[in-house]
Amino acid sequence: MKVNPEFQKYALERGLNVTVDQPVVKPHPELGFSKNTVNVGAQISGDGFQGFSGDTPFLDVTFKLVNDYFDIIWDAMDGDLNTKTFSYMQYGESTPKKITSFTQIYSYKVIMTHSFITSYARIEAFNGNWAKDLSTVGAKAYAQDSNGVKYPGTIEKDGTVKVNDIPLSKDPYNIVVEAPGHLKSIQKVTLGTKTTWGEDVGEIRYIAGSQPVAAAGDVNGDGVIDVLDVKKLANKIGMQDQDEFKV
Ligand SMILES: [Ca+2]
Numbered sequence: 001m002k003v004n005p006e007f008q009k010y011a012l013e014r015g016l017n018v019t020v021d022q023p024v025v026k027p028h029p030e031l032g033f034s035k036n037t038v039n040v041g042a043q044i045s046g047d048g049f050q051g052f053s054g055d056t057p058f059l060d061v062t063f064k065l066v067n068d069y070f071d072i073i074w075d076a077m078d079g080d081l082n083t084k085t086f087s088y089m090q091y092g093e094s095t096p097k098k099i100t101s102f103t104q105i106y107s108y109k110v111i112m113t114h115s116f117i118t119s120y121a122r123i124e125a126f127n128g129n130w131a132k133d134l135s136t137v138g139a140k141a142y143a144q145d146s147n148g149v150k151y152p153g154t155i156e157k158d159g160t161v162k163v164n165d166i167p168l169s170k171d172p173y174n175i176v177v178e179a180p181g182h183l184k185s186i187q188k189v190t191l192g193t194k195t196t197w198g199e200d201v202g203e204i205r206y207i208a209g210s211q212p213v214a215a216a217g218d219v220n221g222d223g224v225i226d227v228l229d230v231k232k233l234a235n236k237i238g239m240q241d242q243d244e245f246k247v
Contacts, residue, residue, distance in 0.1 A: 001040055004057035016046035020059070031080060051091030068112045069164070071204050073195060076104040112202035113168045115191035117143065117153070119161040120208035123179045124216035134159040139179035146171040161211070168192050168202050175207065177214055183225065185214035 003011070003018045011018050021041040028035035040061055044052065078084060082104050087096040121139055126132045134155055141153040141161040153163030155177075166173060169192070177185040187210060193203045217225040219232045 001062070002060045003042065004060050007056050007058050010052075010056065011044065011046075014046065014049075016044055016049055019043045019045070023061075037078075049091075065110065067165070068110055068114055068202070069116055069204070070110040070112060073109055073111070073201070074107055075110070076107045078103040111195070111199060114164070115166045115168065115202040116204045117161075117163040117166065117175055117189070117191070118206045118208060119163070119175055119177070119187065119211045121155050121159040121161050121177045121179070122185060122211055122213045123159075123177070123182055124213050125179075125181065127213070133157045137179060139177060141175075141177050144174045144176055145169060160208070166191060166202075168200060175211065177211065179214050180221070181219055182214040182216050183218050183223065185212050187211050 001020055001023055003020060008018070010016075019042060021039075021043070024039045025036050026039070028037050038061075040059060042059055082102060084101050084103050085098050086101040087098045090097050119141070121134050121141060123134065123137065123139060126134065126137065135157045139155055141155050141163060143151040143153065143163045143166045145151075145167075151163060151166050151173075153161055155161055161175075161177060163175065170190075172188050172190045175187045175189060187207060189205070189207060191203060191205065192200055195201050215225065217229055219229040222228070
Protein backbone atom coordinates (compact mmCIF):
# COMPACT_ATOMS: atom_id res chain seq x y z
CA MET A 1 0.00 0.00 0.00
CA LYS A 2 1.32 3.41 -0.99
CA VAL A 3 0.25 7.02 -0.74
CA ASN A 4 -1.02 8.09 -4.14
CA PRO A 5 1.58 10.34 -5.86
CA GLU A 6 -0.97 13.13 -6.20
CA PHE A 7 -1.61 13.19 -2.49
CA GLN A 8 2.08 12.69 -1.72
CA LYS A 9 2.79 15.87 -3.71
CA TYR A 10 0.08 17.78 -1.83
CA ALA A 11 1.54 16.62 1.49
CA LEU A 12 5.12 17.46 0.50
CA GLU A 13 4.19 20.99 -0.58
CA ARG A 14 2.60 21.62 2.83
CA GLY A 15 5.18 19.82 4.94
CA LEU A 16 2.70 17.16 6.05
CA ASN A 17 3.49 13.65 7.16
CA VAL A 18 1.46 10.74 5.89
CA THR A 19 1.84 7.56 7.90
CA VAL A 20 0.40 4.46 6.27
CA ASP A 21 -1.19 1.91 8.63
CA GLN A 22 -0.05 -1.68 8.47
CA PRO A 23 -2.75 -3.46 6.40
CA VAL A 24 -4.66 -6.03 8.48
CA VAL A 25 -6.00 -9.10 6.66
CA LYS A 26 -8.87 -10.93 8.38
CA PRO A 27 -11.37 -13.58 7.30
CA HIS A 28 -14.52 -12.10 5.80
CA PRO A 29 -17.19 -11.98 8.59
CA GLU A 30 -19.78 -13.93 6.56
CA LEU A 31 -17.78 -15.50 3.75
CA GLY A 32 -14.67 -16.49 5.68
CA PHE A 33 -14.45 -19.83 3.89
CA SER A 34 -13.73 -18.13 0.58
CA LYS A 35 -12.79 -14.53 1.24
CA ASN A 36 -10.64 -12.29 3.36
CA THR A 37 -11.02 -8.61 4.09
CA VAL A 38 -8.24 -6.12 4.45
CA ASN A 39 -8.34 -2.93 6.49
CA VAL A 40 -6.22 -0.13 5.10
CA GLY A 41 -5.74 3.40 6.32
CA ALA A 42 -3.34 6.28 6.88
CA GLN A 43 -2.84 9.22 9.22
CA ILE A 44 -1.99 12.76 8.18
CA SER A 45 -0.15 15.02 10.61
CA GLY A 46 1.93 18.20 10.53
CA ASP A 47 2.31 21.62 12.11
CA GLY A 48 -0.92 23.52 11.84
CA PHE A 49 -2.62 20.82 9.76
CA GLN A 50 -6.33 21.51 9.88
CA GLY A 51 -7.63 18.76 7.71
CA PHE A 52 -8.15 18.24 4.05
CA SER A 53 -11.22 19.00 2.06
CA GLY A 54 -11.98 17.99 -1.48
CA ASP A 55 -11.66 14.98 -3.74
CA THR A 56 -8.29 13.36 -4.26
CA PRO A 57 -6.81 9.95 -4.78
CA PHE A 58 -5.38 9.10 -1.39
CA LEU A 59 -4.02 5.58 -1.12
CA ASP A 60 -3.03 3.10 -3.83
CA VAL A 61 -3.69 -0.45 -2.76
CA THR A 62 -2.11 -3.22 -4.84
CA PHE A 63 -3.14 -6.86 -4.57
CA LYS A 64 -0.93 -9.73 -5.62
CA LEU A 65 -2.71 -12.42 -7.59
CA VAL A 66 -1.70 -15.69 -5.92
CA ASN A 67 -3.33 -17.91 -8.54
CA ASP A 68 -5.82 -17.49 -11.36
CA TYR A 69 -8.21 -20.31 -10.47
CA PHE A 70 -11.28 -18.17 -10.99
CA ASP A 71 -14.29 -19.04 -13.07
CA ILE A 72 -16.25 -15.82 -13.12
CA ILE A 73 -13.76 -13.40 -14.75
CA TRP A 74 -15.54 -10.28 -13.45
CA ASP A 75 -15.75 -9.38 -9.81
CA ALA A 76 -16.03 -6.35 -7.60
CA MET A 77 -13.86 -5.71 -4.57
CA ASP A 78 -16.71 -7.06 -2.50
CA GLY A 79 -19.17 -8.52 -4.94
CA ASP A 80 -21.53 -9.79 -2.26
CA LEU A 81 -22.05 -6.63 -0.28
CA ASN A 82 -22.63 -3.51 -2.29
CA THR A 83 -21.95 -0.98 0.42
CA LYS A 84 -19.25 -0.66 3.04
CA THR A 85 -18.74 1.81 5.82
CA PHE A 86 -15.78 4.07 5.40
CA SER A 87 -14.71 6.29 8.26
CA TYR A 88 -12.47 9.32 8.65
CA MET A 89 -11.64 11.75 11.41
CA GLN A 90 -12.66 15.32 10.76
CA TYR A 91 -10.47 18.17 12.03
CA GLY A 92 -11.49 19.33 15.49
CA GLU A 93 -13.66 16.32 16.25
CA SER A 94 -12.95 13.29 18.35
CA THR A 95 -15.27 10.67 16.90
CA PRO A 96 -14.82 9.30 13.39
CA LYS A 97 -17.24 10.34 10.68
CA LYS A 98 -18.79 7.47 8.79
CA ILE A 99 -19.74 7.59 5.16
CA THR A 100 -20.92 4.86 2.80
CA SER A 101 -18.63 3.61 0.10
CA PHE A 102 -19.98 1.67 -2.84
CA THR A 103 -17.82 -1.34 -3.47
CA GLN A 104 -19.25 -2.41 -6.80
CA ILE A 105 -18.38 0.74 -8.72
CA TYR A 106 -14.85 -0.49 -9.31
CA SER A 107 -14.65 -4.01 -10.62
CA TYR A 108 -11.74 -6.02 -11.93
CA LYS A 109 -11.14 -8.89 -14.29
CA VAL A 110 -9.07 -12.00 -13.79
CA ILE A 111 -8.01 -13.41 -17.16
CA MET A 112 -7.02 -17.01 -16.43
CA THR A 113 -3.80 -17.87 -18.25
CA HIS A 114 -3.91 -21.43 -16.89
CA SER A 115 -6.34 -24.32 -17.09
CA PHE A 116 -7.34 -26.65 -14.29
CA ILE A 117 -8.20 -30.29 -14.92
CA THR A 118 -10.04 -32.86 -12.86
CA SER A 119 -9.81 -36.42 -14.15
CA TYR A 120 -9.71 -39.95 -12.77
CA ALA A 121 -7.06 -42.65 -12.38
CA ARG A 122 -8.69 -45.68 -13.99
CA ILE A 123 -6.10 -48.39 -13.30
CA GLU A 124 -7.12 -51.84 -14.53
CA ALA A 125 -5.63 -53.90 -11.68
CA PHE A 126 -7.68 -51.91 -9.17
CA ASN A 127 -10.89 -51.62 -11.20
CA GLY A 128 -13.90 -52.11 -8.91
CA ASN A 129 -11.68 -52.20 -5.83
CA TRP A 130 -13.25 -49.15 -4.20
CA ALA A 131 -11.42 -49.67 -0.92
CA LYS A 132 -8.02 -49.30 -2.62
CA ASP A 133 -6.21 -46.08 -1.75
CA LEU A 134 -5.11 -45.02 -5.23
CA SER A 135 -2.81 -42.32 -3.85
CA THR A 136 -0.43 -45.03 -2.61
CA VAL A 137 -0.10 -47.42 -5.60
CA GLY A 138 2.90 -45.63 -7.11
CA ALA A 139 0.84 -44.00 -9.86
CA LYS A 140 1.55 -40.53 -11.25
CA ALA A 141 -0.65 -38.06 -13.08
CA TYR A 142 0.46 -35.13 -15.19
CA ALA A 143 -0.30 -33.00 -18.21
CA GLN A 144 2.24 -33.09 -21.03
CA ASP A 145 2.52 -30.49 -23.76
CA SER A 146 3.49 -31.12 -27.40
CA ASN A 147 7.16 -30.44 -26.53
CA GLY A 148 7.13 -33.13 -23.84
CA VAL A 149 7.11 -30.70 -20.92
CA LYS A 150 5.24 -32.18 -17.95
CA TYR A 151 2.99 -30.35 -15.50
CA PRO A 152 2.61 -32.57 -12.43
CA GLY A 153 -0.76 -33.35 -10.92
CA THR A 154 -2.00 -35.22 -7.88
CA ILE A 155 -3.95 -38.45 -7.36
CA GLU A 156 -6.30 -38.57 -4.40
CA LYS A 157 -7.29 -41.66 -2.38
CA ASP A 158 -10.48 -42.16 -4.41
CA GLY A 159 -8.56 -41.82 -7.68
CA THR A 160 -9.49 -38.22 -8.42
CA VAL A 161 -6.75 -36.63 -10.51
CA LYS A 162 -6.10 -32.91 -10.36
CA VAL A 163 -3.71 -31.08 -12.63
CA ASN A 164 -3.57 -27.36 -11.89
CA ASP A 165 -1.81 -24.42 -13.51
CA ILE A 166 -1.56 -25.80 -17.05
CA PRO A 167 -0.41 -22.86 -19.20
CA LEU A 168 -2.74 -21.57 -21.89
CA SER A 169 -1.75 -23.03 -25.28
CA LYS A 170 -3.23 -23.53 -28.75
CA ASP A 171 -1.71 -27.04 -28.83
CA PRO A 172 -3.45 -29.97 -27.18
CA TYR A 173 -2.18 -31.53 -23.96
CA ASN A 174 -2.01 -35.18 -23.01
CA ILE A 175 -3.49 -35.86 -19.60
CA VAL A 176 -1.54 -38.93 -18.49
CA VAL A 177 -2.04 -41.43 -15.67
CA GLU A 178 0.92 -43.75 -15.27
CA ALA A 179 0.87 -46.76 -12.93
CA PRO A 180 3.48 -49.50 -12.40
CA GLY A 181 2.75 -52.59 -14.52
CA HIS A 182 0.24 -50.72 -16.67
CA LEU A 183 0.20 -48.98 -20.02
CA LYS A 184 -0.23 -45.24 -19.75
CA SER A 185 -3.78 -43.89 -19.73
CA ILE A 186 -3.65 -40.92 -22.09
CA GLN A 187 -6.40 -38.45 -22.84
CA LYS A 188 -5.71 -35.71 -25.39
CA VAL A 189 -7.46 -32.42 -24.69
CA THR A 190 -7.35 -28.95 -26.13
CA LEU A 191 -7.74 -26.55 -23.24
CA GLY A 192 -8.84 -22.97 -23.15
CA THR A 193 -11.82 -20.95 -24.20
CA LYS A 194 -12.64 -17.35 -25.05
CA THR A 195 -14.20 -14.57 -23.06
CA THR A 196 -17.39 -12.96 -24.43
CA TRP A 197 -15.15 -10.26 -25.93
CA GLY A 198 -12.89 -12.79 -27.66
CA GLU A 199 -9.86 -12.94 -25.42
CA ASP A 200 -8.16 -16.33 -24.92
CA VAL A 201 -8.63 -17.59 -21.41
CA GLY A 202 -7.94 -20.83 -19.51
CA GLU A 203 -10.71 -23.08 -18.27
CA ILE A 204 -11.70 -25.33 -15.41
CA ARG A 205 -12.60 -28.68 -16.95
CA TYR A 206 -13.90 -32.01 -15.63
CA ILE A 207 -12.76 -34.83 -17.93
CA ALA A 208 -12.89 -37.82 -15.57
CA GLY A 209 -15.56 -39.64 -17.60
CA SER A 210 -13.39 -39.89 -20.70
CA GLN A 211 -10.03 -40.79 -19.12
CA PRO A 212 -9.23 -44.24 -20.58
CA VAL A 213 -8.40 -47.29 -18.50
CA ALA A 214 -4.67 -47.95 -18.03
CA ALA A 215 -4.36 -51.54 -19.21
CA ALA A 216 -2.62 -53.97 -16.87
CA GLY A 217 0.11 -56.27 -18.13
CA ASP A 218 3.06 -54.04 -19.04
CA VAL A 219 5.21 -55.80 -16.49
CA ASN A 220 8.56 -54.55 -17.78
CA GLY A 221 7.29 -50.99 -18.31
CA ASP A 222 8.42 -50.63 -21.96
CA GLY A 223 5.07 -49.23 -23.10
CA VAL A 224 3.73 -52.36 -24.84
CA ILE A 225 2.19 -55.58 -23.62
CA ASP A 226 3.87 -58.46 -25.44
CA VAL A 227 5.72 -61.75 -25.06
CA LEU A 228 8.49 -60.07 -23.02
CA ASP A 229 5.97 -59.32 -20.32
CA VAL A 230 4.80 -62.92 -20.37
CA LYS A 231 8.42 -64.08 -19.97
CA LYS A 232 8.95 -61.76 -17.06
CA LEU A 233 5.72 -63.01 -15.54
CA ALA A 234 6.80 -66.63 -16.09
CA ASN A 235 9.94 -65.94 -14.08
CA LYS A 236 7.80 -65.02 -11.13
CA ILE A 237 5.69 -68.16 -11.03
CA GLY A 238 5.88 -69.74 -7.62
CA MET A 239 6.56 -66.42 -5.93
CA GLN A 240 4.22 -64.73 -3.50
CA ASP A 241 1.94 -61.84 -4.31
CA GLN A 242 3.52 -58.49 -3.69
CA ASP A 243 1.62 -55.27 -3.32
CA GLU A 244 3.11 -53.76 -6.47
CA PHE A 245 3.24 -57.03 -8.37
CA LYS A 246 0.47 -59.60 -8.40
CA VAL A 247 1.84 -62.91 -9.57
CA1 LIG B 1 6.02 -54.56 -21.80
